[in-house]
Amino acid sequence: MCGYYRNFVNNYSTVASPLTDLTRLDTLWDLSDECEGAFKRLKHALMNHEVLMVPDPQKPFIVTTDASQYGIGAVLAQQDGKKLRPIEYMSKKMLSKKLAKSTYEGELYALYKALVHWRHFLLGRLFYVMTDHQTLKWIKTKPALSDALKRWIEVIDQYDFKLEYLKGEYNKVADVLSRRADYLGALVSDFGVSKEVTQSLVGAYQEDPVTMNVMRELQAKDKVTESEFVMVDGLLYLDKTSVKRLVVPSSERLCSLFLGECHDATRHFGYKKTSVNLVHRFWWPGMLDDEKKYVETCQVCQRDKPQTQAPLGLLKPLPIPAGPGQSVSMDFMDTLVTSKSGKRHIFVIIDRFTKYARPVVMPETATTDHVIKLFQDNWVCDFGLPKTIVSDRDVRFTSELWKKTAEQMGSQLHMTSGNHPETNGQAEQMNRVVQHLLRHYIKPSQDDWDEKLPLIASLYNNGIHSSIGVSPNQLHLGWKPISAIEFLLPENRSFATPGTLEYGVQYEKLLQ
Secondary structure: OOOOOHHHOOOHHHHHHHHHHHOOOOOOOOOOHHHHHHHHHHHHHHOOOOOOOOOOOOOOOEEEEEEOOOEEEEEEEEEEOOEEEEEEEEEEEOOOHHHHHOHHHHHHHHHHHHHHHOHHHHOOOEEEEEEOOHHHHHHHHOOOOOHHHHHHHHHHOOOEEEEEEOOHHHOHHHHHHHOOHHHOOHHHHHOOHHHHHHHHHHHHHOOOHHHHHHHHHHHOOOHHHHOOEEEEOOEEEEEEOOEEEEEOOOOHHHHHHHHHHHHOOOOOOOHHHHHHHHHOOEEOOOHHHHHHHHHHOOHHHHHHOOOOOOOOOOOOOOOOOOOOOOEEEEEEEEOOOOOOOOOOEEEEEEEOOOOOEEEEEEOOOOOHHHHHHHHHHHHHHHHOOOOEEEEOOOHHHHOHHHHHHHHHHOOEEEEOOOOOHHHHHHHHHHHHHHHHHHHHHOOOOOOOHHHHHHHHHHHHHHOOOOOOOOOHHHHHHOOOOOOHHHHOOOOOOOOOOOOOHHHHHHHHHHHO
16 A cells, blocks of 8 residues: 555655565564654655645546455545545445445445545546446346345435446555454554563563562572572563473453463464463463463354364274374365365375374365375375375275275275274364364355465464374474464573484484
């Protein structure tokens, strides 16, 4: 949006240079005071006389509208030389979830609200409407209309305008204004939130008798307290087993903030995975009880996750593989929704030893040879040939082509019996995990699930798995990938370098 109106901002490149530098591949992401100042100056410029112009009644007005599933946006502009110059912006939340599901109704609602909002400029004169939804040209030809659409069209008919189609890639400003606010808040939240939280922690320490008592004992050089706690830059840390954990005072707001970082920001896993994130970084009395209550009352989890019950009777699990890459479990999952790219099924491949998963999108009509190619491209090329393959009795797994390919690879096929899919429980459980995680992030139309699948795979592989005690990535790759939550606190633990004797000993312990 800033780049779209850069011609009207004096010395735009100079003002925006600190932010431009951050986009370079060889530059670390460090939002300094200089970057914050540049952001605020650009924001001020777009909302003041440097960009906005006074309306000229002799020139025709141009209204540009757009709608998303979360809101609507519009810009009132006039021609200024070869460029459109804005007069006013408008942005509103989408009226209802039902309206958000219909692209046509959403775009019509955006047009209706824009005309009503700028009625004093537009009524009684000819103007132009720009939209990226071409079907609005045939508003009056639709045979069946709801009561709401009839009311909107009745108001729209009062205006004299020409509707012109604008490709979505050029409808940048109205598109930004219609986006969900908290999806655009990354820069704003990064500017100064850490300072605000630090100040809140320091202030809350003074009101919490537990932390005040610890701080007084530290000032008095108490040996026992000094062996457990340490002060760093005004913040109190619990220093045990060479791992510094931030001490959080008795403040509901701060506790909820850090619980949200460890549960909501790490994609709504259960209380066990959330507790692992917590105990490595934070400490306060009764923390695990608070964490369990937080997860049990999370509205997103309550809405998207079903109740579970342990299976009845004694299970006879398959033998544990001897190491990573030796045995894989695979299955097909039908999402019941065809994505925009024509995909409907997910081919799930899991290493039975490390629990590392690789979900692959595929069309509904995928043939056996296509499945074989997906398996070779997405698993064999990276991790080699498995000794055993566990699967159900899908026609593609029972086909002669699949059996011949497995024989050529030297892999043994272990298939479930018809009435016992729990034999392949690893893949069945992974299907369920993928469904749960996708529900949090897909659009209401659900046709973007294939775009979210790499994110889901990353979240699962970086989460602590209850059966192995570490993340699948750490056991499969031998090292732990860095996640966003690691940047909340300074590095407080050392990792062995791959190739060293210490690294080999640690990894051997993990395997054992």
